[in-house]
Amino acid sequence: MRRKKTKTIVLAAIVLAAQWMMRPARAQNGQANYAAMAPLDEYLMADESAEIALARSAAPASVSDGAEVMVLGRKGYTTAAKGDNGFLCIVERAWATPTDDPGFWNPKVRAPICFNAAAARTFVQIYLMKTRLVLEGRSRAEILDETSRALDTKELPPLEAGSMCYMMSKQQYLNDEGKSWHPHLMFFVAGDAAKSWGADMPGSPIISANDPEERVTVMMVLVGKWSDGSPAPAMAH
Numbered sequence: 001m002r003r004k005k006t007k008t009i010v011l012a013a014i015v016l017a018a019q020w021m022m023r024p025a026r027a028q029n030g031q032a033n034y035a036a037m038a039p040l041d042e043y044l045m046a047d048e049s050a051e052i053a054l055a056r057s058a059a060p061a062s063v064s065d066g067a068e069v070m071v072l073g074r075k076g077y078t079t080a081a082k083g084d085n086g087f088l089c090i091v092e093r094a095w096a097t098p099t100d101d102p103g104f105w106n107p108k109v110r111a112p113i114c115f116n117a118a119a120a121r122t123f124v125q126i127y128l129m130k131t132r133l134v135l136e137g138r139s140r141a142e143i144l145d146e147t148s149r150a151l152d153t154k155e156l157p158p159l160e161a162g163s164m165c166y167m168m169s170k171q172q173y174l175n176d177e178g179k180s181w182h183p184h185l186m187f188f189v190a191g192d193a194a195k196s197w198g199a200d201m202p203g204s205p206i207i208s209a210n211d212p213e214e215r216v217t218v219m220m221v222l223v224g225k226w227s228d229g230s231p232a233p234a235m236a237h
Contacts, residue, residue, distance in 0.1 A: 032176060034094075034105040037134070042107035043093050044072060052080050055089040058112035059166035060227050064089050067114055076132050086117030088124060094175075096127050098213045099140040103175050112169040119163035123188050125156050126214050144213065151215060159216055163188040168227035182235060183226050187219040194219075 045051040051071045056064040068083030070090045077090060094101075094109035103109070115124050126147060133143045150156040168183035192210045194200060197219055199208035207220040224232055 032106070034103055037105045038107040040074065040135070044074070045091070045110075048080055051091055054110065054112050054169065054171055055091050055114075056112075057169040057171055057227055058089055059087070059114035059168060060229075063087055063166065064114050064227070068120075072131070074135070076135055077128060086120070087114050088117075088120035089114040090124075092127065093131075095130055095134050095143075098211065099144040104140060106175065108173055109175060110171075110173045111167070112172050113165050113167050115165040116163065118160040119165055119188060122157045122160040123163050123214070123216065126151075129156060147213070159188055159190045166227070168223065168225075170226040170228060170230065182222050183224075183232050184220050184222045187221075189217045189219060190215065191217065193217040 045054075048071055052069045055069045055071070056067065058064065059067070063085070064087065066083055066085035067081075067087035067089045068079060069081040070077040070088065071080045072091070072093065090113060092109070092111040092113055094103055094106040096111065097104055129147055129150060130143055133146055138146070147156070164185060164187045166185060168185075170180060170183075172180050174181055189197070194208035194210065194217055197206055197208065197217075198204050199206040199217075199219055205221055207222075209218045209220070211218060222232075222235055226232055
């Protein structure tokens with residue numbers, strides 16, 4: 001039971017793959033209700049330099065210092081700092097989650113993440129498309145339909161082998177339950193691939209989340225330190 005709860009917090013926290021496993025938020029139970037998009041200003045960061053620093057905090061400086069950084073503005077993500085090592089760092093917002101997730105519109109979410117080149121070329125493009133649709137005022141159903149169509153027609157590129165990312169920021173706010181949770185790495189594998197990685201087996205360090213909307217399985221591996229080198233909290237068993 002604890003394993004299931006931990007997995008739920010992980011997936012909610014990474015705002016990427018599986019918050020559909022969480023209970024719907026109910027205002028009458030004292031939980032926040034994110035049924036509709038908040039005003040756009042609540043999702044934006046006023047200080048671009050602060051967003052750049054937060055994005056870079058997703059990975060150790062040896063990785064993130066040479067990465068491209070994109071920041072969110074009123075018309076979408078734009079490049080705020082050029083990179084030379086192939087990595088791309090951004091701060092994701094809550095709509096990185098599946099469209100049926102109860103926290104899809106949570107304006108508090110700030111999820112720093114640094115993608116390698118393979119993920120930046122392919123997996124990230126789904127999130128950037130969802131962001132464009134969000135800023136156009138599209139509904140969740142419309143966002144799902146449009147991204148599904150784009151994947152079917154190859155307008156969105158198929159996932160490239162070797163795609164992965166760092167999520168090691170101590171400053172991350174991943175969701176109302178997980179908050180900063182644990183630093184971790186994520187590996188993206190096409191289709192439902194948990195068994196082929198031995199994920200979720202007794203003693204396995206790999207936690208998996210199959211994401212049918214984005215047509216990937218996210219493999220998560222916890223690490224012992226935050227990106228700044230300080231120790232991470234112990235994982236409950």
